[in-house]
Amino acid sequence: MLKRSEEEVQALATALVEAKKQVGLCRVCFHLSAEPVCNICRNQERLKDLLCVVADPRDVIALEKTREYKGLYHVLGGVISPMDGIGPEQLNIQPLVRRVSQDKTKEVILAISPSVEGETTTLYVGQLLKPFTKVTRIAFGLPMGGDLEYADEVTLTRAMEGRREIE
Numbered sequence: 001m002l003k004r005s006e007e008e009v010q011a012l013a014t015a016l017v018e019a020k021k022q023v024g025l026c027r028v029c030f031h032l033s034a035e036p037v038c039n040i041c042r043n044q045e046r047l048k049d050l051l052c053v054v055a056d057p058r059d060v061i062a063l064e065k066t067r068e069y070k071g072l073y074h075v076l077g078g079v080i081s082p083m084d085g086i087g088p089e090q091l092n093i094q095p096l097v098r099r100v101s102q103d104k105t106k107e108v109i110l111a112i113s114p115s116v117e118g119e120t121t122t123l124y125v126g127q128l129l130k131p132f133t134k135v136t137r138i139a140f141g142l143p144m145g146g147d148l149e150y151a152d153e154v155t156l157t158r159a160m161e162g163r164r165e166i167e
Contacts, residue, residue: 028099030075030092032057040064040073047071049106053096053125055079055113058149063111066153069160071109074099079117080124093125101132109163110137113147126166136163 001009025031026038033039040046040060050071054060060073076091100108108129112118126135139162148156 025075029073030057030077030095031060031073045070049104050109051100051103051105051107052109052111054111054148055118055121056149059111059113062149062151063156063160066157066160068157076112076121076125079112079115079121081117088124091121093128096125097128097132100129105133107134107136109160110135110166111148111160112137113145114143115145122166130166135166137166138163 004012022034023032024034026033026041027036028041029038031038031040035042047070051074052063052069052071053074053076054063055076055078057075060075063069063073074092074096076093076096078086078091080086080088080091099105110122110126112122112125122137126137129135138159151159
């Protein structure tokens, strides 16, 4: 930034402020959106009874790149991490439980990165949702400690295809 002209730095600062003003979270799925409800939730061609739960909006973007998943999403906004002071109450878990219990969701796919915190979150959310619907998780085509946003499309596609029910 120090090598850039003052005008370039000012233009970047203005663009960041405008983006912050215009982009928020979808009130349905908590994905990034400039509208109250995001394009994915508004899309009538999406499968309304299939819900993929991810930790971060970047995970939605990664899964959308595969062009294989046709359902809806729910973004938790992170993972349970007691070491970082993040418990279930800091995440979008209760809205997820309400959504699944009220909608006619046939399956929830938990697509959370396989880290220790991700596993904790997957098990916790899975137990909460099991009374309402079938709960599956993506297959372990991803390395332990890996992040969805860095996985290639083939790995993500195979992980989605190899998902299994949580026991």
